[in-house]
Amino acid sequence: MNRICPRCRKVYSYNLKKCPNGCNEKIRSESNKIYDKYQRENSEFYNSKAWKVLRESCKNKYSGLCLWSLYKHKKVKKGTTAHHIVPVSQDKTKALLLSNLVYVSDEAHREIHKLYELNKLETIKQIKEFIQVYDLEYGGRGI
Template sequence: MPIKKICNKAACNSLINVGDKYCDKHKDQGQIDKRERNRHYDKYQRDQKSKQFYNSKEWKLLREKIKLKFNGLCLKCLENKKIKVGVIADHIIPIKVDWSLRLVESNIDFLCVECHNAKTAEDKKIYGLD
């Protein structure tokens, strides 16, 4: 019998599979939580210079160019002989480290969420970023 756990939604006692976060009734909660985390990050943590840059026409065009260049696939997964959709254009050398490389195409990879999170954690260790 598969192992079950309780839905992550407060006060919901529905049992779900271990790999899931929410029951069918609250499955949209994950997207709501993600939007809220992003909104909080943008408001309280992301510096205004970076926020303006990521909303700029130049960045959006370059991001789309990178996505098309790599057929929308995660580069790190491809290196490991896996095929996974990429969703994040990531600066190889973070813009907090070298602002001048922010629009340099060769400084940008296209990654899936998992690979981006791993790279961000690595960048924090290497460059002491928060």
């Protein structure tokens, strides 16, 4: 069995797990850079009172837990970041909607942004499914 690297298209053995050209690390540092640049450029938004209040609501909705870790990896893990499901750069009107936010850990956040680069629509669909399950299971009552 072989894998194809989504970044450099190299075909490598399934047993290797990672592209031998070091693409996993490159994708990670690239998406971190993009994210940092994005945060800087939107610092006015991320420093606004409205955003800070909303971020707290998001944290409370998910009881401070990482939703992605909970359903994707079946692990209970603390969250640290409110992630915009549809990025603000794509749709500013969704920037301050609680329904467009999900609470995630740093690690999950990196994973999500990496997946966005590979298949954004599919990843968004999955996050929304997790939220639906969470709402059904806990109905805003918290864990």
